Amino acid sequence: MSTLTIDKSGPRRKVKYGSMSRDRVWALRWSYFFLTLFAIFSLLPPIYMLITSLKSSAEISAATNPWWVYHPTLSNYIELLTSNQFLRFFWNSAIISVVVVAITMLISVPAAFALARMKFWGSATLATGVFLTYLIPDSLLFIPLFKMFALVGDWTGIQLINRWYVLLFIYPTLTVPFATWIMIGYFASIPKELDEAAIIDGASWFQTLTRVFIPVALPGLIAATIFAFTVSWAQFLYPLVFTTSTDQLVMPVGIITTLIKGDVFNWGQIMTGALLGAAPPLIIYAFLMDYYIAGLTAGATKG
Amino acid sequence: MAEVNLRKVVKRYDDVEAVRGIDLDIADHEFIVLVGPSGCGKSTTLRMIAGLEDITDGDISIGGDVVNDVPPKDRDIAMVFQNYALYPHMTVAENMSFGLRLKHYPKAEIKSRVTEAARLLDITDLIDRKPKQLSGGQRQRVAMGRAIVRNPKVFLFDEPLSNLDAKLRVQMRIEIKKVHQKVRTTTVYVTHDQVEAMTLADRVVVMNKGRIEQIGAPNELYHNPATRFVAGFIGSPAMNFLPCRLEEAGDKLNVRLTDRLAFPVPPLRAARYKNIPRNEPLVMGIRPEHITEARPHAEPGVEPFDAVLDVTEPMGMETLVYFTLEGAQLCGRVNPNAAARVGAAMRLAVDLNNVHLLNETSGVVLGRP
Numbered sequence: 001m002s003t004l005t006i007d008k009s010g011p012r013r014k015v016k017y018g019s020m021s022r023d024r025v026w027a028l029r030w031s032y033f034f035l036t037l038f039a040i041f042s043l044l045p046p047i048y049m050l051i052t053s054l055k056s057s058a059e060i061s062a063a064t065n066p067w068w069v070y071h072p073t074l075s076n077y078i079e080l081l082t083s084n085q086f087l088r089f090f091w092n093s094a095i096i097s098v099v100v101v102a103i104t105m106l107i108s109v110p111a112a113f114a115l116a117r118m119k120f121w122g123s124a125t126l127a128t129g130v131f132l133t134y135l136i137p138d139s140l141l142f143i144p145l146f147k148m149f150a151l152v153g154d155w156t157g158i159q160l161i162n163r164w165y166v167l168l169f170i171y172p173t174l175t176v177p178f179a180t181w182i183m184i185g186y187f188a189s190i191p192k193e194l195d196e197a198a199i200i201d202g203a204s205w206f207q208t209l210t211r212v213f214i215p216v217a218l219p220g221l222i223a224a225t226i227f228a229f230t231v232s233w234a235q236f237l238y239p240l241v242f243t244t245s246t247d248q249l250v251m252p253v254g255i256i257t258t259l260i261k262g263d264v265f266n267w268g269q270i271m272t273g274a275l276l277g278a279a280p281p282l283i284i285y286a287f288l289m290d291y292y293i294a295g296l297t298a299g300a301t302k303g
Numbered sequence: 304m305a306e307v308n309l310r311k312v313v314k315r316y317d318d319v320e321a322v323r324g325i326d327l328d329i330a331d332h333e334f335i336v337l338v339g340p341s342g343c344g345k346s347t348t349l350r351m352i353a354g355l356e357d358i359t360d361g362d363i364s365i366g367g368d369v370v371n372d373v374p375p376k377d378r379d380i381a382m383v384f385q386n387y388a389l390y391p392h393m394t395v396a397e398n399m400s401f402g403l404r405l406k407h408y409p410k411a412e413i414k415s416r417v418t419e420a421a422r423l424l425d426i427t428d429l430i431d432r433k434p435k436q437l438s439g440g441q442r443q444r445v446a447m448g449r450a451i452v453r454n455p456k457v458f459l460f461d462e463p464l465s466n467l468d469a470k471l472r473v474q475m476r477i478e479i480k481k482v483h484q485k486v487r488t489t490t491v492y493v494t495h496d497q498v499e500a501m502t503l504a505d506r507v508v509v510m511n512k513g514r515i516e517q518i519g520a521p522n523e524l525y526h527n528p529a530t531r532f533v534a535g536f537i538g539s540p541a542m543n544f545l546p547c548r549l550e551e552a553g554d555k556l557n558v559r560l561t562d563r564l565a566f567p568v569p570p571l572r573a574a575r576y577k578n579i580p581r582n583e584p585l586v587m588g589i590r591p592e593h594i595t596e597a598r599p600h601a602e603p604g605v606e607p608f609d610a611v612l613d614v615t616e617p618m619g620m621e622t623l624v625y626f627t628l629e630g631a632q633l634c635g636r637v638n639p640n641a642a643a644r645v646g647a648a649m650r651l652a653v654d655l656n657n658v659h660l661l662n663e664t665s666g667v668v669l670g671r672p
Binding site: 194197200 | 353354355374375376380381382384385386388389390391392401402405406449453
């Protein structure tokens, strides 16, 4: 006890020296606090959707606690998954997304390679131009595009409006510029000597692309793939404008047009459909997340 | 294997002339080093030989055939880059065999060539690793292996040791020399390091501002430079330069440095300088090792003088001494036991048997044999 009194009467140190580890602990606490806040903020809607999807219509409209399921039921899931209509939407979405991803990569990878590596007159301007086209919002483009496809139908007799495959022509206008831009950045970060070594080793431009650039730029390629898939999967405006018959609809539009009848909202099935629709991108993200991040941050540091 | 010939080769970028008409004949089996400061055109020259840069004018031939318009892959050359340029997604063996696989060599042949090259470079244990798992020195060995397995006509090295630390650089220098002694492929090697140039080359090509200053064996360049640039670039510490003039003193010839300081030129040298005008401003070049401490029994042509030392640098086997003479800073190499002290006067001696006299404006070394 005596030592304690001596300490108290001793001269007090005015200056506080910050401790490195204490600073770090506080930084960690703050980051956990905000991360938790953010997680709650972004996870609440899907959780609410999940809860709602497990309720019957009667329970949804009943004045009970909306955050709790008293009589859980899978009827919404069973009804949707056994409805041909919903499976049709799902199938349309899937085939369009996969084909659009394939088209996007087939165009943007060689384009990015050419713009990043083959120095030709105007290549730098073209590269910027590619990015600028991405900046034009789709809400600005859908009317002229609609007019274009209508004219094509008038002139050639090939009916593209109200056919799901018209979207195969339209989505790449969104995905190709951005995917090309990602790939240009990634290819540009590959040292010049690598393609020179390949060329001296006897590779053609095409072999340099397929045997050296694509394997080396795989994270960028995967990032571009995920991006293209997500854009085509989640696109709403274009399919709403270009397709009207129920058998031509994709999922986001299909859910809205078939499950909302006038002012009657079939909330349970809407939530179920939205959850099921979110599943494929979610699964892809979960598996390829690391690549996706590596692809988006390419060129940030020399690696 | 083949000889390489450059005829009036010019490289022009928009308004800059990077290489200004160089002529160079490289013999079969020869190890040629292009050396010079950055921007002298040495890398551009190498890349033109490789076919990675178009040539603006002139001719390049490999093995007697003009290759101006031949793409790199058909020139039968192999190149080693400064940053190794290994394919990161391939193993060592795949890296080395890439060129052979592209040319559809039989599998057995590829395997035997890779094994042989790996043995030669002492990387047999690393054959299944990826470049990421290798150290800098190992990566450079793999890069050399990739060149060797192709068995090309010409090896091209573009500053291959610049990314390595000093100790490893010395070691790899010896490795490269050993490999060349074994495979005897014609080699063009670019470096900015004059020590590397001296130690590796059969002949060194000193380049400056897009032109060749001098071509010669390492010792010839060192002892008999043609220009002030070569004299100053080759050798470390660099050659000393100071203003001087020649004057007749009876039947003897003196090189006068200051009003008070003049040295008699040894007869052998004086004979070389008989056509140089007297009493005209010249530049005297003398290597640091030809300025030593004065010894009691000096050889003929070694003349003593006094200097106050500004800086001393003990190197162990010798001590470098720096002093000022007529406004020019000079460097000498003295015995570590010669008691060189900063601020103190020291009796030094200059060996005039190894002096060079240069034209003051053109920098040309006068009276070369």
